[in-house]
Amino acid sequence: MVEMSQNAIVRLGRWLGLGPNPLRRRWDRIEAAGRVTALIGLVVSVVAGIIVATGAYQAHERAVQSEARSSQPATARLLTDPAMMNPPPAASSGRAAGSGFAQARWTAPDGSVRQGTIPAAAVWRAGQDVTIRVDANGTPVGDNRANRFTPLSAVMMAISFPIGASALLWLALLGLRALVERRTLREWEDEWRTVEPRWRKRII
Template sequence: MTRTPPTTVARVRLWRWRPNTLKRHSDVFEAWIVLVTWILALAVGALAGQAAAHSMDSALSARRAQVHAVSAVLTDGAAKAPPAAGGYDDGRVWATVRWTTADGVVHTDRAKVYPGAPAGSPVTVWTDGTGRIVSAPTTPTEGMLQTVLAGVLVAQVAGTAVWASGWLVRTRLVRRRLAEWDEEWKRVGPEWRNLSGGRG
């Protein structure tokens, strides 16, 4: 069994770009559509992914700048075990904590702590500018992972959208070309059959 040389396969795949008397203007136009579609899909995907990653990184950095860690103590002992719950749960329980800010104001709020901690145990909580307890910000590693995932996801979606648009344009062009071929065959077919019959 003989194999087709790679150069022959490349010529077949790139036939729209090679001189050919049977090639139509629509074939060249289709080749340009495919080329431009791939270039735009890659470019738009890369730019959209980079913008999404930058936006996510800025949002996470701003979040980290708006909260800060404070030392607090438990006012009551924490429950021995967390209540049964379905789905994601980090195993911590809610308990009342108290802390004093730099200006001497005492705050009391509820925060999640590890179960079984006795009253007076030190805990670290995160607060915002108003002194309310908020969730801890993402770590640099978690932030980098979220940034990369956001960039990759947006890049893929944007690139796919551009590619799908080009595919729709190409599909309409192919349908139009097939319709033109059908009309031409309706005109040429009877004459060709008459000529073939006469020669027979």
């Protein structure tokens, strides 16, 4: 196992162009620098993904806690299925029409019965009792559907950063490799045009 790990490290070092190599040409060094840069970029993307996902999750949790402090739970009975409704313009920003909202009836903190449109999960059905949060006036607040920003959502966000970065860096390395091959071939051709006449004279 240790030997396999050492071999993997050696192969990685060779791929990155580390270590002395008298046969390495200028464009080989440029390609090696590109590989090192890509590896650093991948590590940075992993760290950036973790930082962004952690910050987003913490911001969401702070918003949820703030909402919890300024509201209280209430039981609402759905009067319609969520898929049977089109959300009103004021509530449908960024949401698909025909889903995500339902008519419901609930009791406000002052004891009065209220009726209106609330966010609803697609699996909810008319006649079902669900828990929502309302302010002191009995108005629903926040998004009460089961689509909270969970730790799993944060993990997926953190993973998406290095995945996207890997795709971009791989394309960049492919482009650099093609450029290096073209330049190296051109240099070999130029050098051969210089050397070939001398060799021909010696052979003749």
